[in-house]
Structures are given as structure tokens and as C-alpha cells.
Amino acid sequence: MSIFHASRSSGVFAAAQRFGKSFMLPIAVLPAAGLLLGIGGALSNPNSIKAYPVLDIAWLQHVFTIMAAAGNIVFANLAILFAVGIAVGLARSDKGTAGLAAVLAFLVMNSTINALLKITGTLAKDSLASVGQGMSLGVQTLETGVFGGVVVGIMTYYLHKRFHKAELPQFLGFFGGSRFVPIVCSFAAIFLGCIMFVVWPHFQKIIFGLGGIVDSTGYIGTLIYGFVLRMLGPFGLHHIFYLPFWTTALGGTAVINGQLVEGTQRIFFAQLGDPATQHYYIGISRFMSGRFITMMFGLIGACLAMYQTAKPEKKKVVGGLLLSAGLTSFMTGITEPIEFSFLFVAPQLYVLHAFFDGCAFMIAHILEITVGQTFSGGCIDLILFGILQGNAKTNWLYIPMVGVPWFFLYYLSFKYLILKFDFKTLGREDDDAESEESEEAVQVTSRAAQVIEGLGGRANIEELDCCATRLRVTVKDPEKVRERLLKASGSRGVLRSGKGVQVIYGPQVSVIKNEVEELMHLDL
Template identity: 75%
Template sequence: AYPFLDVSWLQAIFTIMSSAGSIVFANLSVLFAVGVAVGLAKSDKGTAGLAALLAFLVMNATINALLILTGKLAHENPGAVGQGMTLGIQTLETGVFGGVVIGLVTCTLHHRFNKIALPQFLGFFGGSRFVPIVSSLAAILVGALMTVVWPHFQKLIFGLGGLVDATGYLGTLLYGFILRMLGPFGLHHIFYLPFWTTALGGSEIVNGHLVEGTQRIFFAQLADPNTQHFYEGTSRFMSGRFITMMFGLLGACLAMYHTAKPENKKRVAGLLLSAALTSFLTGITEPIEFSFLFIAPVLYVIHALFDGLAFMLAHMLHITIGQTFSGGFIDFVLFGILQGEAKTNWMFVPLVGVPWFFLYYFTFRYLINRFDFATPGREKEAMVSEATFSQSERAVAVIAGLGGKENLEEVDCCATRLRVTVKDGSKVNDAALKATGARGVIVRGNGVQVIYGPHVTIIKNEVEEILS
């Protein structure tokens, strides 16, 4: 894209990076199979992961065998009939869906049989060793079922993808709005992943292979030197995030700083600056959003509407910048600027983003002053001060805030949130958790989400060490 990048050693590095990165997205299905099984297993997670891997291989080998037996194995242009190569096996392109199905089947069997006691002469195969065996047998049935059902289901998904495409700019706006509105409940992943990883987000023949899902298409095209312009679906389901995360929410942060009480501005500045930098660089927005979500829900609804409009503008301007999981500056440089204006139209992002910054700033500033929202620095009561802890002390404080060891059933995390299952949600102490650095706490029955930001995995590991 740029002459100064056309250096042999630099191109060699880019080739290695592209190959190393594309292998992940080319094998998302098996990663989902293992990830779902490991994530849902309550114990002996290693066995669950191994069983899922074996089951995934067996399922695809079964599909391959049945395609051969029925004479349906495509020898030329397999992508045109919904077939492709998965781990060296020509099979149906079940994609991430197939991986999730195998992960769920394996997890169910793991829960049922990981402690099974067999007769003494078969005792060696009892317990955990039985799980890969029964999972592989089940995978034969799943593979046979997939061979019959999947082609029809695939046509249905292609049809839905066409319906989504037919909604045009309005559909893109609704996609962005709904995606943002689901964020506080932690359900946004469920909403956008089908568009990113299945035919619902479109399908394309890339380098002779059928690729389904916006993100998978983007990374397949990224590795294809013949790509002239990235897939249009990228502008619908991805690129709008850069406008909001790199520009819009920074305007919201500045508005909250300017409307804070004078005596609180110094204290609020560090909080908002850290949150703004996190959003700008990585696209992780929860630290900003949870600073106003509960105290001013109307601001969040307006933010969601602005985000939907940003997606629509990206679609209208054909901005095709992909991303790994979010729309921060790092992904903007890697998948926008370095790919060239001709492929991505990346220059429209700052051209739209600067006005978007001021749109957020003046809207938030007006509404905060007009309705006297208690955004950071404007609280009627003193702000909960964030205590200083060592790692082990913080873990102890987090456990105490969740109601103590005896109240915890399961601890996990996603990219920004500690996700905990507790016995009694009423024992969760919001103030105590916020003192450990949490930006927000959501309690739904026995499910608790504690928003910490990108360093949440460290906190989860600390908590697990204390619990063990």
C-alpha cells in the first residue's frame, strides 16, 4: 500500500505475521469446540478439552466418509457446494456452529460420565478416560446428522444473510444500536458472533475457498495478495466501532470532566483519562460506559443510538477496516492504515470521528447539566475511594465483596468482566467491590458481573489462587 513498506525484510516480517494470525481465524471452529467444552466444564477441564478435540476430528472424518459414500464429495470448486478443508479433512463448512455443537455435546457427556465406574475388567477406561471415548462415539452420530441436516440449514442461513443485506443502511443502524444496548447485560457477544463467524454475516469465495462470516472473510482476504478491496460486510458489522471508540466516547469523557465539581476534578481526571486511553487504544469501553450507565441510563441509550449511526455512516462511506475483537487504535493501524486507503477507506474514520467527538461532548455536557446527572465528580455523596492493595490482598477483598468463599460457586471472566455464580446474590457488596477497582457491578439472581477492564484475567487468577 505504501512504497516505504516495500522492503524485502519488512515484507518477510509481514508475511510471517499474516500467516501466524490467519491460522487462528482459519481454525476458529476447532478453537470454539475446545473453548466451549473447557469453559463449561466444572472440573477436569483438560480432559474436556481433549475430548472435544477428538470429537471434532471424528465428526468431520464421519462427514467426509459419508460424502464419499454418497458420491457428494466435490473434487472441483468445493466451496461452491458448501464444502471446505478443516484440519486437512474435506468436509462440510459447518464453521463455528459445528465447533459449538461439538463443544456442547462434549461438555454434556463430560458432566454425565467423568466419574463413571465401569466393571473391574474395564476399570482402566472408567472416570475421565471414558469421556473422550463416549464423545468420539457421539461425534459419529453428530457427523451423520450434520451430513443430512447441515446443507438445508446452510441454505436457510444464506437466506437470512440475504435478508439482512436487504435491510440496507437501516439494518446497519439497528445492528449497531442493538449491539450497544446488549453490552450492559454481557449479551453482545451472542449477538455479533453469528454475523462475524457464520453466513449470517455473508459468504465469499476467497482464493478458491468458501468463507463465511464477516470477520473470517476479512482475515481470509487479508492473507490473499489478490485482494483489491475488503468485503463490504466489514463496513456493516465492524468498522463503525472505530468512530465511537476512538473519538465519540473520548468526547463523553471530556464532558464528564468539565461538568465535575471543581473540588473533584483532579480526582476524576485520572479515572476518565485512564478509561479514555483504554477505549482509544484497545476499544474496551466498559470503564467509560459504566461510569454513567446506572446513574444516567438515558445517556447510555443516546450513546447506543450514536453508535448505531456510526455503523450506518461506516456502511455508507464503505469503510472496510477489520478487527480482532474491538475497534481501538491498534487495530485501526494494523487493519486500516497499513492496508492502504484503496482497500479500506480508512481516512473517513478521523474525518467522521472528529465531529463525532464534539457530538458526544456537547450532547453529554448539555444533558448532564440540564438534568443534573450524578456522573463522576458530581455525586451527592463522597466518591468511593479506590483502596491500594497488593495482589493477594485485592483477591481477598474481592472474595469478601462477593459474600465470602462459602458464597462462591463458580468464578470466570471474559475480556473485561469477572463473571461469578454465587449462592446468594444479596450478599454481594457493591461498595466493597468498587473499592477494589471495579467500574461497575451487575447482579442478576445468582449471576454477578464485576467490570474491571482488560486486567480482569489477573484478578480472576488471583481469586482462584486464594480459593484453591
């Protein structure tokens, strides 16, 4: 398996990698919140009760109402979650201080905007939605949404990096170091609030315009969106690409229950609890629903193709790996275990996969499939946000109707190309290379020790973190990284660019990270 060397400069790649990783902290809470809101909102909806009278039990409805409220509060406060998550995710040390500073900065920024709205006489008294204002943590302010939270998080990170070791004169020494960070962030947030008050209304118009451009591109634009989204996956930068569509006005706007809601995902969850909703927002079909076709059906066909083309003596081992990876993709929508099994040995297959995925998004748009999701497009989300919502609202029946042919499309094309070009997918590796790797792996026993050794030893590791499926590491000397040891530890692939290294393991990566940290006695 060869290592993929990104063409970008190492500095840009490392910075983008860390920025993309920082999104995973707030994103990680969304599946749980989505489950609460999805189950609670769906089963407490008057239409659901009418369709299923067995749900009409007082105490049961109280439970569902509480679940919906618990889930809804998370989506209603995404901005501050992203502010804290990005600040904590980017900070290399003293992360608690960074998180506290982000909360204070977010509050001060919005309070400053509120004060300026009062001073200028533009504070809305009635319809907040019509003028782009809303409530944030009890403060009436401009609807900056997740974007505002991201800006606060980035600002906090830079100030934290600059001042968390600052030494003040002796008579002010108590306020130095970590204690100075929340102070300087609060003062900076006043100026940020003033800037946002002036700039944001114009920026909001630009976003609305961009949303119009995306809409005007029609089905081809949807295909391009899906293709680009999938191609960014290997770099771990796909979160940066899709989140603006999911959480800002770039993904559309809608007025629901008298409130302006921005972003495809936020609109979906607002409609989820609205009994008046007849059919979910069309933007869901553009930026979300296509995932179900690929993750639940297409990639399963790719797994079968790789299994059938594996060498006979290796099918038993390969079958277990692919069954686990396929089940993960089908149930949860986490696709990296499958994708990284062929990305490095056959990048042509990955480009084809990205094109097919773009086509799946386009077909979902054409058929107006509006099944929303929390994190990814697996069976769990399909049941909650498609089947339980009813076909009239979601057109979910089209997913298996398109999915079955999609399974055969992946299966036939992957099998043909693997055999035609002799791609070394799982179970087709050369025996000599395997024995060489096994010989090297024998020197290291435990998984954590193997990972550390593969990364060049303890002294070579500068920073260690992880996202949903990959270990993200900054090393001192990239030449010391040994891919064979990392592969022997269970890695499905390695990405390197300069000092930035990503080691793909799958959903169990957080356990591996903890094992490595414990062995290294790191306090990251």
C-alpha cells in the first residue's frame, strides 16, 4: 500500500487538518441530540399519534416531549457549541481555559450587538425573522448562526495561543497566564461585536446570493456538490465543505413558527417538530439524502466485488473485514473503513466512487427525497427521519428503489475494474510484501506500542488527536514514519503532508488514541 502525498504545502495541509478536526467535537454531540429529537419529535407529533393510536398514552407522550425538548436545545444552540468546540479543538494545551474564554467571548459579542441595535434604534420589537434578528442564550441579536460561533472560536484560539503564557508586571501577576486569556478575549469580543454589527447584514445578503447561485445550477450543481464532498474525504476537509450548507443560509432559509431558520439541517429539525409540515424542505434532497443511496447500498456492492475478487485462500479473513465495514456503513453511514481499503491501492476506484456519489445526490434531488440526518446516511437515520416520518413527507421509498440498482452499479463496475487493471484491493496483495511487513511487525507486540513505533517513536510525536475515524498526528520528522508498522497495527491507510499525518483506523480510533496516550503518559 503506497502513501498518498498531498500536493498542497505541508503548512496549509496541517492547518486545514487541525481546523477540520476541531469541527468534530461539536459534531460529535449531534447524533445523540438528533436521536432524541428524531424519536421524541416523531412520536409526539399529532399526525403520528393519529396514525398510531397506541402512542396516545399520557405518560408516554410526556417522555417523548422531554426527549424532543432535550434534542432541540442542542440544535438551537449550535453557534456556542461550535465556538467552544473549535477553540478547544484547536488549542494545543490548556484546553479548559480556551473553552471558558470562548463562552465569555460569545456572550460579550452578542451583548455588544444587542447594545448597538438599541443605540441605533434597529432592535426589532415584533417579527424578528423579517429583519434577521433572533435570540441567542437569552440575548436578542443578529442571526449570525454557526458562522458567528466559528468566528468566535477562531478568534479565541489565536488569542489563547498568543497570551496563555503571558507574564504581566508583578502587581498584576495574578491575572497573567491562563487567567489573562478570558479577559483579553472578552475585550476583543466587544470589537468583534462592533465589526459583526456593521459587516454581517451585508455578508448575509452575499450568503443569500450564493444560495441563489447554488439553486440556479440545478441538478448539475447538486452532482458537483456530492462529487466535491466525497473527494475532500481523504483530506479530512469534508466537514468544512458541507457544514455551511447544513448550518448557514448557504443551504437555504425558511420561516418556521415565526422564526427565521438558516441551513438545511437546522430547517429539517425545525420542521421535524412542526405539525404543520406537509413535506420537508427541498434543500434536504440536495445536500443530504443522496448519502443514503451510497452508504446503504452502493458501497455494499463495492464490498462484495472486493470479496469475490480476493484470492481464495484469503477470502475468509477478507470476508470478516468487509462484513464488518459494510455493516458499519449500512447501519451508521461511516464509510471510511471501506473507502480507505481501496483509496490508496486504486485511487481510480475512489474517483469513480466520488462520481457515483455525486450522481446519487443528483438523483435524490430529482426525486425530491427529503430524508434528513444527524451525522451520516445510515439505516438508523433512515428509520427515524424517513420511515417514521412517512413517505408523503420524505419520499423515502425511492431510496431502496434507487439503492438496489446502485448496489449492482458499484458491484459490477468495481469487479470489472479490479480484474481488468489487477488492482491490489483487500486479499489481492502480493505475498512477498505481506511477509516483509509481518517480519517487521513481529518486533513490536502491543497495538499502542506499534502505533508509536510506526509514528517514529515517542520523541517524534508533537501532537496527537483523532476525529471519527482517523488518528491525526503532527510529527517532528515525517521521514521516521513507518507505514508498514501502522498497517500492521490495523490501519487502513496513511496520509502524509509535511509534518501532518493521518492514520485511518475506523470507528475504534478513539480507543487507539487513548491507548497511545496512556502508554506515552501524555496529557493532551
